[in-house]
Amino acid sequence: xxxxxxxxxxxxxxxxxxxxxxxxxxxxxxxxxxxxxxxxxxxxxxxxxxxxxxxxxxxxxxxxxxxxxxxxxxxxxxxxxxxxxxxxxxxxxxxxxxxxxxxxxxxxxxxxxxxxxxxxxxxxxxxxxxxxxxxxxxxxxxxxxxxxxxxxxxxxxxxxxxxxxxxxxxxxxxxxxxxxxxxxxxxxxxxxx
Numbered sequence: 001x002x003x004x005x006x007x008x009x010x011x012x013x014x015x016x017x018x019x020x021x022x023x024x025x026x027x028x029x030x031x032x033x034x035x036x037x038x039x040x041x042x043x044x045x046x047x048x049x050x051x052x053x054x055x056x057x058x059x060x061x062x063x064x065x066x067x068x069x070x071x072x073x074x075x076x077x078x079x080x081x082x083x084x085x086x087x088x089x090x091x092x093x094x095x096x097x098x099x100x101x102x103x104x105x106x107x108x109x110x111x112x113x114x115x116x117x118x119x120x121x122x123x124x125x126x127x128x129x130x131x132x133x134x135x136x137x138x139x140x141x142x143x144x145x146x147x148x149x150x151x152x153x154x155x156x157x158x159x160x161x162x163x164x165x166x167x168x169x170x171x172x173x174x175x176x177x178x179x180x181x182x183x184x185x186x187x188x189x190x191x192x193x
């Protein structure tokens with residue numbers, strides 16, 4: 001089991017009521033200082049951990065799970081949690097491989113395209129190193145590391161690689177439409193198994 005408690009951090013009473021109706025806890029409301037457009041995930045996590053600590057409750061590790069990530073599965077979460085616990089890592093972060101390689105990417109200078117890494121111009125893409133990006137779905141983090149550093153990502157962070165199909169951050173209506181398309185494709189692939 002990954003979670004001793006599932007809590008929702010929010011400053012919205014309607015969201016809090018909905019979370020409670022589904023069995024989550026909302027032991028306190030998020031402060032105004034961590035509810036604006038400039039608050040970071042680390043700001044919110046620090047507030048949550050310190051509030052719990054003031055209530056006499058401490059956790060060895062925690063998972064920050066974003067509500068805008070619809071394709072998270074119990075299997076992925078259990079795998080990431082197991083990786084954190086069994087490795088002694090600072091954190092485990094889900095990542096997705098860039099395709100194509102960023103080592104063949106461009107920038108603009110004075111309106112003209114320039115390669116970021118000109119030495120890679122004639123390299124085969126399969127010979128370039130793999131690069132990854134944060135999937136923006138969840139983070140499993142060692143609490144002591146986080147309180148010491150105020151960071152989610154450290155020198156001893158392990159990846160859990162997800163496919164592009166398992167990831168869709170939803171911030172816009174277009175993101176929602178893409179998520180629906182991916183969902184339909186995933187259902188189609190699963191029915192063929």
